[in-house]
Each structure stands twice: as structure tokens, then as C-alpha cells.
Amino acid sequence: xxxxxxxxxxxxxxxxxxxxxxxxxxxxxxxxxxxxxxxxxxxxxxxxxxxxxxxxxxxxxxxxxxxxxxxxxxxxxxxxxxxxxxxxxxxxxxxxxxxxxxxxxxxxxxxxxxxxxxxxxxxxxxxxxxxxxxxxxxxxxxxxxxxxxxxxxxxxxxxxxxxxxxxxxxxxxxxxxxxxxxxxxxxxxxxxxxxxxxxxxxxxxxxxxxxxxxxxxxxxxxxxxxxxxxxxxxxxxxxxxxxxxxxxxxxxxxxxxxxxxxxxxxxxxxxxxxxxxxxxxxxxxxxxxxxxxxxxxxxxxxxxxxxxxxxxxxxxxxxxxxxxxxxxxxxxxxxxxxxxxxxxxxxxxxxxxxxxxxxxxxxxxxxxxxxxxxxxxxxxxxxx
Numbered sequence: 001x002x003x004x005x006x007x008x009x010x011x012x013x014x015x016x017x018x019x020x021x022x023x024x025x026x027x028x029x030x031x032x033x034x035x036x037x038x039x040x041x042x043x044x045x046x047x048x049x050x051x052x053x054x055x056x057x058x059x060x061x062x063x064x065x066x067x068x069x070x071x072x073x074x075x076x077x078x079x080x081x082x083x084x085x086x087x088x089x090x091x092x093x094x095x096x097x098x099x100x101x102x103x104x105x106x107x108x109x110x111x112x113x114x115x116x117x118x119x120x121x122x123x124x125x126x127x128x129x130x131x132x133x134x135x136x137x138x139x140x141x142x143x144x145x146x147x148x149x150x151x152x153x154x155x156x157x158x159x160x161x162x163x164x165x166x167x168x169x170x171x172x173x174x175x176x177x178x179x180x181x182x183x184x185x186x187x188x189x190x191x192x193x194x195x196x197x198x199x200x201x202x203x204x205x206x207x208x209x210x211x212x213x214x215x216x217x218x219x220x221x222x223x224x225x226x227x228x229x230x231x232x233x234x235x236x237x238x239x240x241x242x243x244x245x246x247x248x249x250x251x252x253x254x255x256x257x258x259x260x261x262x263x264x265x266x267x268x269x270x271x272x273x274x275x276x277x278x279x280x281x282x283x284x285x286x287x288x289x290x291x292x293x294x295x296x297x298x299x300x301x302x303x304x305x306x307x308x309x310x311x312x313x314x315x316x317x318x319x320x321x322x323x324x325x326x327x328x329x330x331x332x333x334x335x336x337x338x339x340x341x342x343x344x345x346x347x348x349x350x351x352x353x354x355x356x357x358x359x360x361x362x363x364x365x366x367x368x369x370x371x372x373x374x375x376x377x378x379x380x381x382x383x384x
Contacts (some may be wrong), residue, residue: 014236016265021046021379024353025061031130032347033336034328036162041068043353044266045109046379050349067361068375069331070346071127071354073338074313076229078251078305079120079129080113080286084307085143087114097126099311102383104372106354107344111208111250111301112171125382128354130342132208133166137173137194138187142348143306152192152359156199163203170200171229174209175216182270184213184233184277192222212280215236221245227341229301234279234287239294248297248341249334253319254312255303256284288323298325299341300334314370321366332368353379 024043031037042049042061057378079098080093090094093113097120098110106127110117112135121129128328136158137147162170174193178185190197193209197220206226211217214233221241221253228242231249259281267274292298300317306309313334320330336346345351357374375383 006249010319022062022381023055023059024376024379025063026068026355027063027065028068028210030347030355031070031331034332041347042377043376046353047316048347048351048353048355064357064374066357066359067368068347069356069358069362069369069374070335070339071110071179071356072104072334072369073107073342073344074100074105074302074304075109075299075338075342076111076252076301076303077105077108077310078303079108079110080115080117080307083306083309086145090117090119093117094120094123094126096183096305096310097129099309100313101125101127101153102237102375102376103311104369104375105313106358106375106377107338109169109301109338109342111303112123112146116165119264124378125380127377128344130167130169130344131165132169132171133162133164135171135173135210136162137176140178140272141178143188144172152188152195153208155188155192156195159196159207160203163200163205166205168197168205170205170207172196172209174205174211174220175213175262177270177273179267179270181272183272184214186216188219190219190222193219193225197225199281203274212277212307221247227299230303232259232284232287234291235288239291239296243292243295246297248299248337250299250301251288251289251316251320252301252303253284253288253323254316255308256281257319258307275335284324288320289325290323292329293321297337298329298333298340299338300330302349313325314367317366317369326363327361327366327368328363331362331369334366334369361377 026041029037082088110131135147139149175186207226210229212232217238228249259277263274263277339346358368358369362368
């Protein structure tokens with residue numbers, strides 16, 4: 001994976017007007033990481049403290065018992081796209097973010113939006129938001145109205161433009177149905193992918209790609225892309241390459257489960273495409289398990305927005321369980337690994353207190369994450 005982009009993640013809430021924070025005493029354990037837990041912690045001024053800080057006499061502590069985990073992450077989410085595939089209003093995008101938040105998602109990488117959602121970053125009751133700007137797609141090779149559509153000669157300029165509009169991320173549509181071929185096919189050749197990656201890294205951004213098709217993956221891995229979205233076309237060879245390069249896969253299994261619908265919609269005109277999509281859907285769980293076994297880092301994402309509604313992170317985690325992941329592996333994909341990958345704080349000493357409290361150990365059963373007793377964002381209880 002390229003190290004060209006070293007921009008630290010934004011923390012928009014640092015600039016927000018602060019309100020009075022409660023003082024919380026978390027009587028854990030706190031699951032700081034796969035190999036680290038601590039017994040208790042305190043939240044003062046919106047920050048997490050592993051040691052009890054000095055407090056004024058008479059300070060009232062709110063005692064909270066339970067397993068504490070970092071706020072969940074959704075690394076493939078679309079705020080600002082409606083179920084009809086059009087741009088929403090900003091209040092509607094805010095409602096989408098609140099729906100996600102109340103399921104425990106406190107970190108979102110927005111993987112492409114039709115509207116500018118940057119104003120949401122200033123709203124202290126919403127999840128931390130890292131934006132990719134708008135999708136970049138080949139002309140007439142993606143959903144109508146979603147993307148900045150360009151031809152290869154203009155691709156580097158478009159990448160530079162979207163890098164400036166986002167928060168250190170660019171999203172390229174790597175493949176889509178080629179109507180002349182009647183099947184999925186890469187939208188760009190190897191030199192185009194390489195030029196896109198070079199432009200993103202020169203702008204201080206990382207680049208990811210939407211990819212369903214098998215043929216696209218070697219091209220983007222050759223080009224030095226930093227992340228793979230969906231990656232339904234993984235094979236043994238490209239799984240090994242992604243693992244060796246440290247390139248993670250954002251899962252979106254809830255969307256991949258919808259491939260039967262997409263196949264049925266296109267079957268009359270494009271039977272080869274329909275057969276291909278059904279094959280990709282049928283192999284989704286085995287492919288996910290093979291990727292984990294090979295050492296590929298999985299990052300949970302839902303593809304919420306557009307076809308799928310918001311608030312479905314736990315459906316995605318259920319799909320990971322169906323693929324055979326353990327509770328610890330699911331928590332890794334949903335919390336620890338995304339925060340590490342996006343360079344966002346977790347439960348470290350001094351970090352912003354973005355966390356969930358659940359009544360039982362999610363490492364033993366991921367479904368405990370559905371049983372939240374408290375959702376804490378910037379040190380404030382926003383849902384219980």
C-alpha cells in the first residue's frame with residue numbers, strides 16, 4: 001500500500017463550540033484493542049483518561065458499567081444520496097447520519113456523495129465524517145447523476161479536483177457494466193489507474209476504487225491503490241497480493257447480497273452480466289473467509305445510501321459472522337482496524353470519548369453490539 005499520502009485525518013469537532021460535558025466513570029473492561037484491555041477509565045471534558053484525573057471536590061460522577069468498545073465505523077457510506085438515487089437536502093443527510101449514529105456508528109468515511117456534506121462536520125451531535133468528495137467515473141459508465149464523469153485524458157485532473165473537495169480520500173469507479181460486451185468490465189486501462197493513483201498521492205490523498213469485476217483488481221493493485229471497495233472479484237491470486245501489499249477490503253456484504261436483484265433487472269438484455277453477478281454473490285462468504293485467512297484486513301462498510309437505507313451496520317456484521325468470522329475478528333473489522341486505517345483515535349488515553357457500552361463481551365458474540373446501553377460521542381451520552 002502506498003505511503004505517499006500522510007495527511008492526518010481531520011477532527012472537525014475540535015473547532016466546534018463546546019458545551020458542558022458530564023464526568024463519566026467507565027467501569028469496564030475497556031476493549032482498547034485486540035490484545036489490550038483496561039479495567040476502568042474516566043471521561044472528563046469529552047476526553048478519555050486511563051487514570052483518574054484530579055477533579056474538583058464534589059464533582060458528580062456518572063458511573064457506567066459494561067464492556068466499552070470504540071464507536072463503530074462504516075467505511076462505505078453515502079450521506080446525501082436518497083433511496084431514489086438523487087441528492088438529498090442537507091437536513092435529510094443529517095437525518096441519515098443520526099440514524100447511523102444511533103446504531104453505534106461514530107466514524108463514517110463517506111465514499112462519494114452527490115451533495116457537499118462538509119457542513120455536517122460542524123455539528124457536534126453527528127459522527128466523525130471523512131469525505132471522499134464525489135465519485136469519479138468513466139463517461140456513461142456509472143449510475144446517472146452520481147459522478148464526475150470523465151475520459152482518460154482528463155482523469156488525473158478530476159482526481160486532483162476531488163482530492164481538494166474531500167478529506168484526504170478519492171473514490172474512482174473502477175468497473176461497471178460494459179453494454180457493448182454485455183458484462184462487467186474495467187472502465188480504465190492499467191496506465192489510467194496508475195495515473196489516477198499518482199495524481200491522488202501527489203495531492204496528499206489516498207485513493208480507493210469501486211470494483212466488482214475480477215479483471216480490475218490486478219490493475220489497481222499494480223497501480224498502487226490504497227483500498228478496495230466491495231472487491232467481489234477477488235481470486236486466490238489477488239487475495240494473496242492484497243494481503244502482501246497491506247491493501248484492505250471494505251466489505252459491503254449487505255450490498256453484495258442484493259446482486260440477485262441487479263442480475264434479475266439486467267437479465268433480459270445482458271444474460272452474461274446476470275450470470276456473472278449471481279456467481280459473485282454466491283461466492284461472497286467463502287471469498288471473505290479466504291481473504292481473512294490470508295491476512296487481508298477487512299473494514300466494515302454497508303453501502304448505505306442510494307439503494308440501501310441507513311442504520312444497517314449490524315446487518316453487515318451479521319454477514320461477517322455468516323462468513324465464519326469470530327466475534328473478535330468482527331470487532332476488528334468494525335472498530336479497531338477502521339480507526340487505525342483512517343488514523344482516527346480509538347480508546348487511547350486522551351482520545352475523544354467516542355464509544356459504546358454493551359452489557360456483555362462482543363468478542364464472544366458480536367450481537368452484543370446491538371444491545372447498547374450507552375452511545376457516547378465527544379464525551380456526551382447521545383443514545384441509551
